[in-house]
Amino acid sequence: MTEITFTFNGTGIAASGGESLAAALTAAGRREFRVTAGGKPRGMFCGIGVCQDCLVTVDGTPNRRACMTGAVDGMAVETQPAFPGLCLDAEVPDIPRARILTPDVLVIGGGAGGLSATIAARRAGAEVVTLDERTVPGGQYYKQSADGSLLDAQQAEGAALLADARACGAEVIGGVEIWGAFDGPLILAESGGSALIVRPRAVIVATGAYERPIIAPGWTLPGVMTTGAAQTLWRSYRTLPGRRIVVCGSGPLNLQVALELAEGGAEIALVAEAAPSPFLHPLRGARCSIHGPALAWKGLAMLCGLRWRRVPVRNGLRLAAVEQSAGGLSATFRRMDGGTCTVRADAVCMNAGFEPQNEILRLLGVRMTYDPAVGHLRCDRSETLETSVSGIFAVGDCAGLGGAPAACAEGRIAGCAAAERSGHAEGRDVAADRRALRRHRRFQNALWQLHDVSPTPLDSLPGDTILCRCEEVTVADALAGYAVTPGHLGTLKRATRIGMGHCQGRYCGPAAARLIAEHTGEALTDRSFFAPRVPVKPVTINAILSFEEALRGDE
Amino acid sequence: MTSDLLVIGGGVVGLIAARELARAGARVTLVDAAQNAGSTTNAGSLHVQMQSRFIRLYPEHARNAERALPCYRQAAECWDRLEAGLGPIHLVRKGGLMLAESAGQMAFLEEKSRREEAKGLDVALLDRAELDRVAPWIGSQIVGAELCRDEGSLNPLLANRLLTKACADLGVISIIDRIDELTVTSDHVSARGLHGRYRAGEAVVAAAWGSGALVRAFGVDIPTAPEPLHMNITEACEQRIDHLVQHAERSLTLKQFGTGQIVIGGGWPADDHGTDAVPGVRADSLVGNVALAARLAPAIGTLRILRTWAGMNTTADGSSIIGRLPGAERIIMAVPGDAGYTLAPLVAQMAACIVLDRDPPADPAPFSPARFAA
Numbered sequence: 063m064t065e066i067t068f069t070f071n072g073t074g075i076a077a078s079g080g081e082s083l084a085a086a087l088t089a090a091g092r093r094e095f096r097v098t099a100g101g102k103p104r105g106m107f108c109g110i111g112v113c114q115d116c117l118v119t120v121d122g123t124p125n126r127r128a129c130m131t132g133a134v135d136g137m138a139v140e141t142q143p144a145f146p147g148l149c150l151d152a153e154v155p156d157i158p159r160a161r162i163l164t165p166d167v168l169v170i171g172g173g174a175g176g177l178s179a180t181i182a183a184r185r186a187g188a189e190v191v192t193l194d195e196r197t198v199p200g201g202q203y204y205k206q207s208a209d210g211s212l213l214d215a216q217q218a219e220g221a222a223l224l225a226d227a228r229a230c231g232a233e234v235i236g237g238v239e240i241w242g243a244f245d246g247p248l249i250l251a252e253s254g255g256s257a258l259i260v261r262p263r264a265v266i267v268a269t270g271a272y273e274r275p276i277i278a279p280g281w282t283l284p285g286v287m288t289t290g291a292a293q294t295l296w297r298s299y300r301t302l303p304g305r306r307i308v309v310c311g312s313g314p315l316n317l318q319v320a321l322e323l324a325e326g327g328a329e330i331a332l333v334a335e336a337a338p339s340p341f342l343h344p345l346r347g348a349r350c351s352i353h354g355p356a357l358a359w360k361g362l363a364m365l366c367g368l369r370w371r372r373v374p375v376r377n378g379l380r381l382a383a384v385e386q387s388a389g390g391l392s393a394t395f396r397r398m399d400g401g402t403c404t405v406r407a408d409a410v411c412m413n414a415g416f417e418p419q420n421e422i423l424r425l426l427g428v429r430m431t432y433d434p435a436v437g438h439l440r441c442d443r444s445e446t447l448e449t450s451v452s453g454i455f456a457v458g459d460c461a462g463l464g465g466a467p468a469a470c471a472e473g474r475i476a477g478c479a480a481a482e483r484s485g486h487a488e489g490r491d492v493a494a495d496r497r498a499l500r501r502h503r504r505f506q507n508a509l510w511q512l513h514d515v516s517p518t519p520l521d522s523l524p525g526d527t528i529l530c531r532c533e534e535v536t537v538a539d540a541l542a543g544y545a546v547t548p549g550h551l552g553t554l555k556r557a558t559r560i561g562m563g564h565c566q567g568r569y570c571g572p573a574a575a576r577l578i579a580e581h582t583g584e585a586l587t588d589r590s591f592f593a594p595r596v597p598v599k600p601v602t603i604n605a606i607l608s609f610e611e612a613l614r615g616d617e
Numbered sequence: 618m619t620s621d622l623l624v625i626g627g628g629v630v631g632l633i634a635a636r637e638l639a640r641a642g643a644r645v646t647l648v649d650a651a652q653n654a655g656s657t658t659n660a661g662s663l664h665v666q667m668q669s670r671f672i673r674l675y676p677e678h679a680r681n682a683e684r685a686l687p688c689y690r691q692a693a694e695c696w697d698r699l700e701a702g703l704g705p706i707h708l709v710r711k712g713g714l715m716l717a718e719s720a721g722q723m724a725f726l727e728e729k730s731r732r733e734e735a736k737g738l739d740v741a742l743l744d745r746a747e748l749d750r751v752a753p754w755i756g757s758q759i760v761g762a763e764l765c766r767d768e769g770s771l772n773p774l775l776a777n778r779l780l781t782k783a784c785a786d787l788g789v790i791s792i793i794d795r796i797d798e799l800t801v802t803s804d805h806v807s808a809r810g811l812h813g814r815y816r817a818g819e820a821v822v823a824a825a826w827g828s829g830a831l832v833r834a835f836g837v838d839i840p841t842a843p844e845p846l847h848m849n850i851t852e853a854c855e856q857r858i859d860h861l862v863q864h865a866e867r868s869l870t871l872k873q874f875g876t877g878q879i880v881i882g883g884g885w886p887a888d889d890h891g892t893d894a895v896p897g898v899r900a901d902s903l904v905g906n907v908a909l910a911a912r913l914a915p916a917i918g919t920l921r922i923l924r925t926w927a928g929m930n931t932t933a934d935g936s937s938i939i940g941r942l943p944g945a946e947r948i949i950m951a952v953p954g955d956a957g958y959t960l961a962p963l964v965a966q967m968a969a970c971i972v973l974d975r976d977p978p979a980d981p982a983p984f985s986p987a988r989f990a991a
C-alpha cells in the first residue's frame with residue numbers, strides 16, 4: 063500500500079492510498095471537520111455519506127464529504143467554515159461529455175441485494191448496469207477494505223459476490239452519486255464531475271438503509287458517531303474510532319461491531335442495549351434459534367466473544383446525554399429503574415435501528431405502507447418484488463428492514479423478474495429463493511422482538527436538545543413551531559427550517575414525523591414524511607452543465 | 618361558523634388582509650386548503666422592474682404589467698413598513714440587476730429602462746466596469762446590466778411565519794379546509810367547505826389560482842390558470858451577492874438569502890399534477906435553470922444544489938384583481954398579478970380598505986374584477 067501525505071489546516075497527515083479523509087484524520091486524532099452556523103464543531107457521524115456533517119474544504123473546493131473522499135498525496139484539506147468563500151474569478155469549466163446508458167436493467171446500489179440482483183439479471187441474459195455510491199461496492203454488510211485485503215469470511219463472501227457480478231458481464235460502476243430519478247424512468251447520476259444519464263427498461267432499487275440515531279443531548283458532538291460509521295472505519299480502513307469506546311442503542315449490529323472493535327484492540331467500556339435482557343424472555347430467544355439456527359448461533363457466539371473479552375454488555379440502558387469533558391466524552395445512561403450511570407470514552411457509537419434509503423423509490427411514485435413494528439415505511443411489492451410502478455423493483459433494506467441474507471434472496475428473485483420484463487425470459491427457478499426469503503423474514507421478526515428500537519418521545523427530551531443537526535433546530539424550536547402552525551411535516555419544515563439542511567432531513571425527518579403523529583393522533587403514512595425531492599443527494603452546480611448539454615441534445 | 622369576515626386563502630395576501638381586518642376590530646375567520654400555496658414555495662424576490670420573462674411569455678399582457686409598474690414600487694415600500702411592524706424577515710433592498718450578454722440585449726434594456734423611468738422607477742444602465750464594482754461574481758461574457766434600485770428580496774418563510782403568528786395574536790381563527798362553493802344572500806356570504814360551512818357578512822377571496830373557480834358561478838370569468846414553477850436552492854456560502862439578479866432575455870432569478878444560501882429560479886415550468894397534489898419537478902427545468910445560473914455566475918459553480926421544488930403561481934391577465942365582485946358585492950377579490958409576493962401587502966391593504974370603507978393606498982379602479990364580467 064502506498065504511503066501518502068496530505069495537509070489538514072496546514073499540518074501534515076500521513077495516510078495510505080485509498081484511505082478516506084475521515085479515516086486518516088480520525089487515525090491522526092482529528093475529529094472536528096467543520097463548523098456550523100452556530101459556531102459548533104462537527105465531525106464524522108454516519109460514515110456512509112448520508113449526514114454531511116463531515117464536510118471539509120479540499121484544495122479550495124468546499125462541501126466535500128471526508129468520509130466519501132479518498133486521501134490523495136499533496137491534498138490541502140481544511141476545516142469547512144459555515145459560510146465558505148466564493149472564487150470570484152472562476153470561469154465556466156470545460157464540460158465533460160455525458161455518458162448515456164440504456165441498459166435492459168439498471169441496478170441502483172451494489173450491496174448484498176444489488177449485487178445478487180445484478181448477477182441474476184445478467185445470467186438471465188439481460189444487459190445490466192449497476193451503480194454504487196462507494197468507490198468499492200459491497201454495501202454495508204459486505205463493507206470492503208479499501209486496500210482489497212480480507213478481514214474475515216463476511217468480507218470474503220462480499221468480495222466473491224462483487225467479482226461474480228463483474229465476471230458475469232455486468233457493468234458495475236463505483237463512486238457514482240445518483241441524484242435524480244424521474245418518470246420514464248430517467249436516472250441522473252454524477253461520477254467524478256461528469257454526467258451519467260440512464261434510461262433503462264427496468265430498474266432494481268437496492269439502496270439499503272442508514273442508521274437510526276439516538277436523538278439525545280450531545281448527539282452532535284465530534285466523536286459521537288453511528289455504530290456503522292465506526293464499523294466502516296475499522297472494516298474498510300483498519301482505523302479505530304478511539305481507544306476507549308461506548309456502544310449503545312439496540313440491535314445485533316452493536317454487538318457485532320463492539321466485538322470487532324475489541325478484537326481490533328479497542329477498549330469497549332460498555333455495550334448498552336435498550337431492551338431488557340433476553341434471558342427475561344427465553345421464548346423470544348428460542349423463536350430466533352428455530353427460525354434461523356445459524357444466525358442465532360452467530361449471535362450467541364458474539365455474546366460469548368464479548369464476555370470472553372470482558373466487555374460489559376448491559377441490558378435496559380438508554381442513552382440520556384453525551385457531554386464533552388476534559389480529554390474526552392462522557393455518556394450518561396438511564397436504567398430502567400430510573401437511576402443513571404456515566405461512562406467516559408473517546409468515542410460513543412450509536413445505532414437504534416435503521417431507516418430505509420427509499421428516496422428514489424418515493425420519487426418514482428412507488429406506494430409505501432408504514433410498518434409500526436420497525437417504525438418506518440415499507441414498499442408494497444408483488445411476489446416478484448416489483449413495486450406498484452411497473453418496471454420498478456425494490457430489494458433489500460431500502461424496501462423495509464430485512465437483513466443481508468434476505469436482501470440476497472430478494473435480489474436473485476427480482477433480478478430474474480426484471481430481466482424477464484426487459485424481454486429475457488430464460489426463467490430460472492426461484493422457488494428455493496422464495497423459501498429462503500420466507501425463512502429469513504421469520505428470523506428477522508423473531509430477532510427484533512429481542513431488541514427495542516422504539517425512539518425516545520421528543521417531548522421528554524430537554525428543550526435545547528438538537529433535533530435537526532444541519533439547521534441546528536432544537537426540540538423546543540420544533541415544539542414552538544408546531545404550536546404556531548400545526549399541520550403536517552411540510553408546514554413544520556417551513557416554519558422552523560427543520561430538514562432544510564445538508565442531510566435533507568434524513569435524521570430529523572422521521573423523528574419529526576413521529577412527533578406530529580403523536581400530537582395529531584393520526585396514523586403515519588407515506589405522506590407523513592417529507593415529500594421526496596430531487597436532488598436525492600446534493601449535486602454540484604458545475605456538474606449540472608454536462609447534463610444540460612446532453613439532455614438538450616436528447617430532445 | 619359565523620364571523621364578520623371570511624378570508625378565503627391563507628397565503629401571504631390572505632394573511633395580510635386578515636391581519637389588517639382584525640386590527641380594525643373585525644372578527645375574522647381565515648380558511649385555507651393548505652395546498653400548493655405560492656407563498657410557501659416562492660423565491661422571495663421583490664420585483665419592481667418589468668420581468669423579461671413576462672414580456673416574452675405573455676406579450677399580450679405586457680401592457681397591463683407596464684401600467685402597474687408604480688404599484689410594484691409602492692408594494693416594495695409596503696414591505697419596508699411591514700418588516701418594521703412584524704420583525705426581521707431578511708428584507709434587503711439593494712437593487713436588482715438585469716444582465717445583458719450582447720449588444721442587442723443591452724439595447725433592449727435601454728429601451729426598457731426609458732419606459733420604466735417614465736413610470737417613476739429608479740433605474741440606471743451599468744457598463745461592465747461599473748458592474749464589476751457591484752457584482753464581482755459575474756461571468757466574463759456579461760456586457761452590462763440595468764440596475765433597478767427599488768428591487769430586493771426577503772425570506773418568505775420568515776414573513777409567513779410572523780404573519781401567521783400576528784394573525785393568531787389578533788384572534789383570527791384559522792381553519793384548514795377547501796371551499797368549493799360560495800353563495801351570497803341579501804345579508805351574508807355563505808361558503809361550503811369539505812369539512813364545514815362558514816357564514817360571514819363579507820368574504821375576501823385571496824385564493825390565487827383557486828380564485829377563478831370560486832366566483833365563476835357569479836358570471837365573472839377570472840383567468841387564474843395555475844402555472845407550476847420550478848425552484849432551486851444551494852448550500853450556504855459567504856455573503857457576496859447583494860442584488861436580485863435577472864437576465865435580459867432568459868428566465869432567471871438569482872439571489873442570496875440571509876442564510877447564505879443562493880436561490881435560483883425564474884419561472885421554469887414544472888409538471889401540473891392537479892391542484893390537490895404538488896407539481897412535479899422536471900429534469901429539463903432543473904438542469905436548464907441551474908446551468909444558466911452557472912454560466913452567468915461561475916463563482917457559484919462549486920456550490921451544490923441542496924433542494925428543488927415546484928409551486929403553483931398564477932399571473933391572471935398580468936394585472937391584479939382587486940375590488941368588489943360585480944353582481945355579488947359582498948365578495949371582495951384580492952388576487953395579485955405577476956410577482957404576487959411583492960404585490961401582496963398592497964393588494965391586501967387595498968382589499969381591506971374596500972371592505973372597511975377606507976381610502977385605499979392606491980386607486981383600485983384599474984384592477985376591478987368588473988373587467989371580467991360577462
Ligand SMILES: Cc1cc2nc3c(=O)[nH]c(=O)nc-3n(C[C@H](O)[C@H](O)[C@H](O)COP(=O)(O)OP(=O)(O)OC[C@H]3O[C@@H](n4cnc5c(N)ncnc54)[C@H](O)[C@@H]3O)c2cc1C
Pocket residue numbers: 110170171172173174175176193194195196199200201202203204238239240241268269270271272273289290291293315318319416419457458459460464465466469598
Ligand atoms: C451502517 C450499517 C452497518 C451494518 N452492518 C452490519 C453488520 O455488520 N452485520 C449485519 O449482519 N448487518 C449489518 N447491517 C445490516 C445489513 O447491512 C443489511 O441488512 C444488508 O446489507 C441489506 O442489503 P442491501 O443490499 O439492501 O443494502 P446495502 O448493503 O446497504 O447496500 C446498498 C448500497 O447502495 C449504495 N447506494 C445507496 N444509495 C445510493 C444512491 N443513491 N446511489 C448510488 N448508490 C447508492 C450504497 O452505497 C450501498 O453500497 C448494517 C447496516 C448498516 C446500514
Ligand code: FES
Pocket residue numbers: 105106107108109110111112113114115116117127128129130
Ligand atoms: S460522516 Fe460523512 S456524510 Fe456522514
